[in-house]
Amino acid sequence: MTSPPPPTPAPAFHITEPLCAVFRRHLKGLNQKYTPERAKILDTLIEVDDVFQAEQIQSTLHESGYRVSKATIYRTIKLLQDAGIIQQVLVDAEQSHYVLAYGKTPRDLLVNADTGEITMINIPELEAIRDRVCAEKGLKAQGHRLLIYATGE
Amino acid sequence: MTSPPPPTPAPAFHITEPLCAVFRRHLKGLNQKYTPERAKILDTLIEVDDVFQAEQIQSTLHESGYRVSKATIYRTIKLLQDAGIIQQVLVDAEQSHYVLAYGKTPRDLLVNADTGEITMINIPELEAIRDRVCAEKGLKAQGHRLLIYATGE
DNA sequence: GTGCGTGCAAAGACTTTGCACGTAC
DNA sequence: GTACGTGCAAAGTCTTTGCACGCAC
16 A cells, blocks of 8 residues: 555654654554664665665665565555655656655655766745646645756766 | 656657657657557557556557557557657556657646546746756756646645 | 567566564563 | 564566467568
């Protein structure tokens, strides 16, 4: 039950709160535990601080000498999504990508078509544009995502 | 070899040319044939005239009493992408979605989060914004895609 | 008869799930 | 000892590929 589109949930708490605390609180609410695997995965995401994939998390952990199964990684990713800490980003049909979303609202991504590198950018005026377009249709904007494909340099 | 991101190729020919002619020309260039299956698939896309998935094409054809295998549908989708007639759109991690792209440059989509309905919209000022952002990074914009998630009515 | 196209079934890639074992309260 | 978590392997999706058969020039 992967939420089909990422409706960009609004981050609700203070930005300064450590993400692990947010995660711990979310888990506690579900009567679940903040296990070493879950902590390691979250730490890795924070360290990477970029768009990431399940595979990448596993190999990064592996390099640190820490072995976690794919199953656990996927399960943890789902928990982190539910907690609003990460968000799915659709940049590639082959594999799911995610970004840290908590307190950041990363809605705009620059994809370097040469290198595949993905950079988070921020284009504030998009929110106004988006709201205007929705209002014209009698709808209410819940979020947006812009992907820009670029080459050169 | 599904092209990972859709770099939004610029449509080059006159809009009034029927898409089947474009497709036929593309196939001829590859020494391939405009078969009934390929024609039917393209006709269906034109009739649907909306974001679509492979599955949907097959069942729509099936309702018309025409049976085409998934393999042929996927192979034809790839040909249509190469011809610049359709483009992949990433709206959902579960399945690949495509839209007719020829002569339309549909870069902006409005996703109704309540109904799942996807509408193509056009926001001309985005091109300027996109080009500006890329220029700031010393890159050259090749295309973009905006997804807006909305609810209400 | 060579080349291209189709359907079928098998293979692939990513993700999810069932199960047995472990660990913490 | 109950509840939750993990790894493994199997299952599940969507998509691609290999192969044999068919059709057209």
